[in-house]
Amino acid sequence: MRDVKTLIEQMTLEEKAGLCSGDNFWRTKAVERLGIPAINLADGPHGLRAQGEEQDHLGVNDSRPATCFPTAAGLASSWSVERLEQLGAALGDEARAEGLHVVLGPGANIKRSPLCGRNFEYFSEDPLLSSQLAAAHIRGTQSRGVGSSLKHFAANNQEHRRMSVDARIDERTLREIYLASFEHAVKEAHPWTVMCAYNRLNGDYCSEHQRLLTDILRDEWGFEGFVVSDWGAVNERVSGLEAGMELEMPAPVGERDAQIAAAVREGRVEEAVLDQAVERLLRIIFKAHDARPEHAAFDAEAHHQLARHIARESMVLLQNDGTLPLKNTQRVAVIGEFAERPRYQGGGSSHVNATRVETLLEALESRDARFNYLKGFEIDRDASDQQLEQDAATAAVHADVAVLCLGLPERHESEGYDRTHLNLPANQLTLIEAVTRVQPNTVVVLANGAPIAMPWAGQVNAILEGYLGGQAIGAALADLLYGEVSPSGKLAETFPQRLEDNPVHLNFPGQGDVVNYGEGIFVGYRYHDTHDVAPLFPFGHGLSYARFDYASLTLSADTFDGQDTLTVGVDITNSGDRKASEIVQLYLSDQTQTVPVAAQALRGFDRVTLAPGETSRVELVLTRRDFCWYDAERADWRMPTGTFEVRIGASSRDIRLTQRLEVQGDATPLPVIDRNTLLGDLKAHDGAVRVLREHLADIADELPMLNALMGREGSDDLMNAMGHYLPLRAIISFSSFTEARLERLLKDLETLASP
Template identity: 30%
Template sequence: MSDDRARTAAVEAALRALGLDDKARLLAGDGMWTLPAMPRIGLRALVMSDGPVGVRGVRWTAGDPSLALPSPTALAATWDPELARRAGRVLAQEARRKGVHLLLAPTVNLHRSPLGGRHFEAYSEDPYLTAEIGTGYVLGVQDGGVGATVKHFVANDAETERFTVDNRVPERALRELYLAPFEAVVERARPWAVMAAYNQVNGVSMTENHHLQNEVLREEWGFDGCTVSDWLAARDTVRAVRGGLDIAMPGPRTVYGPALAAAVRAGEVPEALVDAAARRVLLLAARAGVLDGAPAAVTRPPAPLDGEALAREIARRSFVLVRNEVVDGARALPIDPARTRRVALLGGAARDARILGGGSAQVFPARVVSPLDGLRAALPDGVLAYAPGADPGAELMVAGQGFSLTAVCRDAAGRVLGREEMADGAVQWAGDLPDGVTHAALHTVEAIGTFTPRESGPHSFGTRGTGGFRLTVDGRVLFDGTQATGPDADPFEAFLGAPVPRGEVALEEGKPVDISLVHTVTKPANAPIEAVAFSLLHREPRRDPDALLAEAVAVAAAADAAVVVVATTERAESEGFDRTTLALPGRQDELVARVAAVNPRTVVVVNSGAPVELPWRDGVAAVLLDWFPGQEAGTALADVLLGAEEPGGRLPTTWPARLADAPVTEVDPREGELAYGEGVFIGYRAWEKARAVPAYAFGHGLGYTDWSYEALDIRSEGTDDPVATVRVRNTGTRFGREVVQIYLAAPRGGEVERPVRRLAGFASLEAAPGRTAEAAIALDPRAFDVWDEAAAAWRRLPGTYTAEAGRSIADRRLTAPVRIDGPAV
């Protein structure tokens, strides 16, 4: 018997053995991250975990370290689906290590607006590039025998009012843009799960959307996996099961389970719908290897990968060099250590690296290499001089450097129930508490230990979370009271909410002090999650900003080259809210401008997950975008800055000079609705329609060598899918990699308004100096199609298109005609 037949037989046997109550329970979370075990049918618990840059596991705590890869924007900037596949494989490896069966990633929503708060967690503004990277990622995760969950289905492109917003998306835009990556990944990678988003689309909540989940996802695309709700997104039992939702998370308090069984008995839901959903959940369990008698989808995972090495490779391959000017006869980058006596490294973010975005994408790596650490290790002693120059943000952050803390759990009588070592000041327990601790018995959690300052002066302390707090530092009580939120607050406010300052204490460098934060746990009646979440926050002494800038300028003036690292903060880019500005926080722009005025070899490293304004960009020698680069940030940065490796990235999203220039910016609903009035014109499509020029165009990126484009040939048989063959030559002096991009310009005129051009294919090529490289690139068939809203079908538009090969959408080198005859799709 084949594995598929054996798996199906085991699923059907298990389903026949279950009564209605068990089938309904199977569709409801058994906890924050698990589905229930049912030993009598040989079903073990199925464990889920957030991604996409790492595998957190069931413990949202730094006590269980995870590999931290670069952000999804960084992965997309590599323009390399095979590298994305290796990323998926190493995360499957991490998932197996942590006992995780289903990874809640990747995010294939689009960069509709640069203000989107989770911009860093999605790949691109372009659906084709998103689909290519997402397909590679899913294939890699599932190569390793772990399921991937493609999310957030669909049009979850902003965070404002995310639980209730009704995104009004024209059908053509929905098909050509927002559904397109999901469709491609489902067709080519066969993911085991898809996550239904919080939002509504055209008046129907996604967890209840029969048209999109049943008619499109399952019937039209042939998806045979599970649909799982985003956490707390399922709100109505009958509408959810009729709308095609299989799993309501988290549990045990959910709209499925007993509520679903009762709805069947009341005649509100046919039992056949419960059977169909339970069958899909059992198939998921079978694929994951947690159903007895069913062969797992993968019994021999791929060879182990070195996670730290891969994190470093992805980071340097993702760095996008957008500017590199000639200074004194040579390019500013790479910096030649043999000819450089002094390098100034400046910026608060150079010492305290921002490696990932805030929210559910957060993991806790065992080590983080900051830019300061990486460059200090790579350069000879005495070459590097560091000064902070400017603090990226004035807000308090989770206590980290210098803190040694333990979480002590007590009951109402003060008896210790259990304890857990903390790697930072955050307690984020959701459904899984330390050994010996139950939510019912838990009354207080004390984060207790010591803090050893690295600077003398007034240190600020604060809290985040809801409930009672008593904060004591060096014997002084800074706060003793209750912190509450409003009735309409995001359910994840304790995890994602704003910091609250509680006071300052003057401390001495190197002198340890005792610290304690006692949190009285809140237990709202009928709360959907039994969670404990709060944070001890800290900020180092705030030196005089003018003195910090003056110090940095003096260090830069005495150096042969100055590297300034600027960054966003967790309060600028995170799940839970959208941005209101693209400006860098604090006085970082002033720092760059003043350093550039005294050092002509000023290199700026931009540490953000999404576009920011760079008002000084034309006045510095080089600009390198390094996204959120993951735990190996500093090693990868040293590789690239010092020339051991080439920056390999190309922009996956258009970078505006100013927010006001961006064609699509609206993320704030009006009376609960957010109109996607721009239709199919987002990203570079909108920029070209508006005839506007951004700071840096989609696809842009420089390397350390030069390329000439020598030939473009198109093979097409009319209705067959065309293939473009491109030949390039390395005309520089060192080995390099080029990302060849093919854009397709539609015939002018016609009855359908279309983008001026769209990405239709790409490939990475490598060559030594003077050598050529060639790639055959199959053009995306959908580039010739439009969604016909009247016919509710795809329609191929025949005519003579123009294929354009080049380095970005703004740097197209070669053209060739493409004749499409074809019948309608």
């Protein structure tokens, strides 16, 4: 066991400052004279990008072969904690074999807008689902003695001006949506590192955000690892160190080290601050080296098959009139260049050099399917090719069914820039028209990292969302198209009918270097469900080749006070004729309306696999936090009192069972008391009502607007409304009440708020 504090005492100031930045793009510095080794980091949310000596950030130079798993957009659609742990463990195995110590990922940023170019690398628009899956990913990787770096903390929700934009977010929205997407993963999975984001948050760069990196991440959530910058995210290095950002990457050619050392020498920064950063770094550095086995390897074929199983559980059957699954006897026209040149991963820093890529054409050939392939369009251009379309239509006429392989080319969505629309390329739209005009049985298979608009959905029989399915995408698609397994993925994001239906449309990507999160907590389905804006496909939606029945919803108690937990049980029966998986979703609807809330919010989920005719009892546990909203004024989570509705569904728009629940929440706090406090804001507090009645009893006849407050009959809506919004000071204007009496009233009300 190394004595880290003794080591720090033996280090020079320059050595300590140097440890806080990289040696090159992917490796930290070593201090050989003291036996302090370097650690190696690499991109890897869905596959490693380990490079040799010719290192770069965006993958211009090839990385060593690694398994390319589905990207986070697809992974989240599996809603499978088990699969995410398996994937994380596989990444850990490959990292050990490559001599890596930290994998940069997963990404837990909220999908605020479907236009974000990096949405393929993030899990969900919902913070509960995002954080639960991120935690599973981290647990899997770190179970192999390899660290995870949870990213990008926080509010990195667009690529446009990502290194300078200031995300302006109110405190309640920040806590309930954008920080909640990270919180569970930090508290429950304990990532070795957290990566700070490029952007600013409410004025401060995330790389030097004291409140974000220290007050919340460490002091509130208990994070014990080190914070690493996103590559090139550092603004002011010394400020970043003081805020809690320990490691800057990549190597800044020594200048930043000198800035830190100078700040300590000149007394601008206490050396204890630097020592604390070095201690955090050393504990992870030694932990990583102590966990590394002497000989490590991985089974590339086993990982390829794992990628296949994960991919087929991540794909979502959006629409189906019975055309799917296909039969081996059918003649199939496979149309679209993605069938031979699959888009199976996103663009940018997460680009993986796959060990091998299995195309749909190869998978169909291996199963002796009866098919004919037509290119249909060119991936590398958007303009239509009439000859390709004509050939495709001719082939479709002579087939029993046409399978169109469509999607977004990498140039349409990538790290570094955002999309400007939701449409497929023009040549694919004209291809859909050409084929559906002559073939009544048409299936669309999609390859994309984020939602697209589908004005053509009514023209086709089935739509299979393949997302970016990793290197085994072809085999996974064939498994689903031909019914080897039933589709089981469900959307982890809302597909809007059009871009204008998205709640952030008017606030994205902002103006200049400022983006206002004006939609507040109403992101994704929270907006669609609350404002009754019909989506194209709702959050949680996904079809199956089986049918599932929901029955016998029970709650472990009729009331809930937050002191213990509440168990929600439901029976799920597979009433179909094949084995299949269902994702059961629990939503809570806060009907107290204590504050503006979404119509419902996801508070639990489970994935259950059932044989034909089998029934399983699914139990989901709710805690106090699930019922709370964040009170920014008091900097605390508050549980309201009143009625909630527990909803169990197959999607946010397919609620099968409901049950009401009475909640005994927190005592209503008094507002800040001054002469401008409204009467209506005091009426929810019994003590305040008592004080008001005592002070105002003798003038009640002068003010009919006090009737409701005084509990009198005969008050009308106008008087009630005027009384509700009457400031205390205005009582003087409408009655014989005096300033002296108002002062005495305020003192008595303030006494109620005193501990």
